[in-house]
Amino acid sequence: MYLPQTKKDIINQLQKSILLMQGFTPPVSAAADSVGLGAIEAAFPNGVFPRGAIHEFLSAAPEQAAANGGFISGILNTLMQQGGACLWISMSRTLFPPSLKIFGVEPDRLIFVDLKREKDVLWAMEEALKCNGLAAVIGELSEISFTQTRRLQLAAEQSRVTGFVLRSNPKKLSATACVARWNISSLPSELEEGMPGVGFPRWTVELLKVRNGNPGSWGIEWSDGGFRSIRSQPKVALLKRERLKVG
Amino acid sequence: MSKRFVAIWFRHLLTDWLALRRPDLRNLPFVIAIKDHGRLLITATNNLAETEGIYPGMLAADAKALVPSLEIIDDIPGKGNKLLKGIGEWCIRYTPIIIMDPSDGLILDISGCAHLWGGEHAYLQEIISRLKGNGYDVRAAIADTIGTAWAVARFGKINPIIGFNQQAEALLSLPPAALRLESSVLERLQKLGLKTISSFMTMPRSVLRRRFGEGILLRLDQALGNEDEFYTSLLPVKPYEERLPSLEPIRTAVGIEIAVQKLLEMLCKRLQQEGKGIRTAVFKGYRIDGKVVQMAIGTNLASHNIQHLYKLFELKISTLEPALGIELFTLEASKVEDIPPHQEALWTGKPGLEDGSLAELLDRLAGKVGAETIHRYLPDEHYWPERSIKTSCSIKDKPSIRWRTDKPRPVQLLAQPEKIDVTAPIPDYPPMLFRYKEKVHHVKKADGPERIEREWWLDAGQHRDYYHVEDQNGQRYWLFRSGHYNEDGANEWFIHGFFA
Known part of the structure; x- marks a missing residue:
């Protein structure tokens, strides 16, 4: 017999079974599956960064590509902790591997595949996502359709490999089957008062779309080998004229 | 299954080859001679010279006396074996096992091959006519043993194909030289009047051994098939x-x-x-x-x-x-x-670079799009940014030095530094603003300079002074000035990368 339940309980129950059907298995323990993103992880269903899924990043300018590179390496740091390797597939790669060491990624555990055609990139990504010996697969593409993301997403769900798609031409933002759409943009770094030079990298992390989650915007900084969330400040305040400081 | 061998004898290997190269020699008697203790010793003759009674081993001067118009051509050392090897490799179409018989012959192990040409007769005919068509004067024979085939090819008069186990009959009428004996043994046989193999084949073995040594028994046994003959094939059989x-x-x-x-x-x-x-x-x-x-x-x-x-x-x-x-x-x-x-x-559960499934994935990628598209990098001992990494050839390679983290390096590095317009106030100060791709960036924060000297032993040019700068939007760049600060304002500035 049913025990008397409140409406909220029933809705929670139903939501959980919908998530299960969509391939989100409830985590064994939230702490073990954390990727160190702090508050941002709460935006995802079950409060866990979804692995074994495709994440989409907007990457219009080289500055944004650099920000994406830093942010993704920060996540890879956790994903690769079990000793996995990672595949980076692209057509015109400008990523500079030694820089990723700062974000805790061993650059020699990244394997780069440089292809000439978009079709090959998609094929290689799908093949790579089927291979459960990898920690993550990153693909740089200009355009991707719903069907293509669906294929990648299904492959990733099977093998539990996390996929990242960097879209360099986000003018036509078609719907995709990715679990999340990220937009990372640089924020001016902050140093202690009076200190010269450039500080730790900071970004505004925007989750434009999250499947079954809550989109939002956060400020985040990479320091001491981990993500630190920063209080969002009004942009005007950050743009106030500062004196040129030289180290 | 019993073995079958073809012995091919090139009667005038070198002179035939020379006649092919120089058609003018075709109708002349000529010999090939080698310098030996101050005299010219004939090593090969052509058919015409042979009919005049000139044989290898004669002195060129004696031969000249017989045939005054005789052409004498210098020997090319090792040419005979090279030629034989080339023909042997061509013979691979008849059988996979080909044995060189130094100086003037080839042995083919044809066990189980002849039926593909419609029997041994047609097979032998094919080999001889192809070689003759190419201009070589050859004789060939088929037998169960190398020894008998060799003997019949050189001395046989009736039938070149010796049936199964008929070596003894075939050898009876042949001279002792057909047994591949040493010249001293041959001389002794000659002296004793043993002119055919039949005259001593039936003698007791102990008698033969005492008078002519072990060699004659071994050769006889090999020719008759009582003893196996070992050989090495010209083209080794691939192990896998x-x-x-x-x-x-x-x-x-x-x-x-x-x-x-x-x-x-x-x-x-x-x-x-x-x-x-x-x-x-x-x-x-x-x-x-x-x-x-x-x-x-x-x-x-x-x-x-x-x-x-x-x-x-x-x-x-x-x-x-x-x-x-x-x-x-x-x-x-x-x-x-x-x-x-x-x-x-x-x-399981600890995937890494040596994971089997990863290696299989890379093989598939390499098979489809080519192995040159897959790269993996290791740190290299150079400060110059473009040279600070090297591609690794094997997935098992480990970095020999540590990845450096003491100096900031951009996440995106341009393959070629791009020129920018800047406004820089004083020497060794970072620019106040720079223009890149028609956009003006005001520099708000900066680190530097970090001077990276050019490796003069690798290439020539100016050193670079790198600055890590941040513009008004918080975007971070890696700029450098090429060379020293110039008083007259003709400084060259470049953008080289983007920081995260």
Whole structure:
């Protein structure tokens, strides 16, 4: 017999079974599956960064590509902790591997595949996502359709490999089957008062779309080998004229 | 099954070859001679010279006395063996095992080959007519043993094909020289009036041994087939090769797929037993029109997994052109390596670079898009940013030095630094603003300079002073000034990268 339940309980129950059907298995323990993103992880269903899924990043300018590179390496740091390797597939790669060491990624555990055609990139990504010996697969593409993301997403769900798609031409933002759409943009770094030079990298992390989650915007900084969330400040305040400081 | 051999004797190997090269010599008596203790010793003669009574071993001066118009040509050392080897390799079409018989002959092991040409008679006819057509004067014979075939090819008068176990009959009427004996033994036989093999073949063995030594018994036994003769083939048999002849020429992709599958099964079964795996393999198809089509694969880690290797070949099957059909398939593992025994339990859950599934994935990628598209980098001992990494050739390579983190390096590095316009206030100060791609960036924060000296022993040019700057939007760049600050304002500034 049913025990008397409140409406909220029933809705929670139903939501959980919908998530299960969509391939989100409830985590064994939230702490073990954390990727160190702090508050941002709460935006995802079950409060866990979804692995074994495709994440989409907007990457219009080289500055944004650099920000994406830093942010993704920060996540890879956790994903690769079990000793996995990672595949980076692209057509015109400008990523500079030694820089990723700062974000805790061993650059020699990244394997780069440089292809000439978009079709090959998609094929290689799908093949790579089927291979459960990898920690993550990153693909740089200009355009991707719903069907293509669906294929990648299904492959990733099977093998539990996390996929990242960097879209360099986000003018036509078609719907995709990715679990999340990220937009990372640089924020001016902050140093202690009076200190010269450039500080730790900071970004505004925007989750434009999250499947079954809550989109939002956060400020985040990479320091001491981990993500630190920063209080969002009004942009005007950050743009106030500062004196040129030289180290 | 009893063995069968063909012995081919080139009667005038060198002179025939020379006549082919120099048609003007064709109708002249000529000899090839070598300098020996201040005299010219004849080593080879042509047919015309031979009819005049000139033999190898004569002195050139004596021969000249017989035939005043005799041409004497200098010997090229080692040419005979080289020529013989070339012809031997050509003979691979008749049998896979070819034995060099130094100076003037070839031995072919034809066990189980002759029926493909419609019997031994047609087979021998084919070989002789092809060689004669190429301009070589040859004699050949078939017998059960190398010794008898050799003897009949050189001294036989009646039938060049000696039936099974009829060596004794064939040898009876031949002179002792047909037994490949040393010249001193031959001389002694001659002195004793033993002019044919029949005259001493039936003598007791102990008598022969006492008078002529062990050699004569061994040669006799080898010719009669009582003793095995050992030989080395001209083209060594490949250790890991499988052959698959097809009943009818194969022309479809499905047929080739089946051939690949079957050959892999044969080869991998053997490799598995020996604990080895394929690193590179070549699949060849011999077409009816005489051409060979092939496809090669390579793996990152040695493998004897049939499904995986088949997938690698499958990607390339479309590149094979069967034309009128392929009649023979071979699969050769050109490079094999030991596979350490696999420990399933330890590997699961701890994937890494040496993970089997990753290696298989890379093989598939390399097979489809080419191995040159896959890169992995290791740190190199250079400060110059472009040279601070080197590509690693093997997935097993470990970095020999640590990755540096003491100096900031941009996440995105431009392959070529791009020129920018800047406004820089004073020497060694970062720019106040710079223009890149028609956009003006006001520099708000900056670090630097970090001077990186050019490695003069590798290339020439100016050093670079790098600045890590942040603009009004919080975007971070890596800029540098090429060379020292210039008073007259003609400084060259470049953008080289983007920080995260």
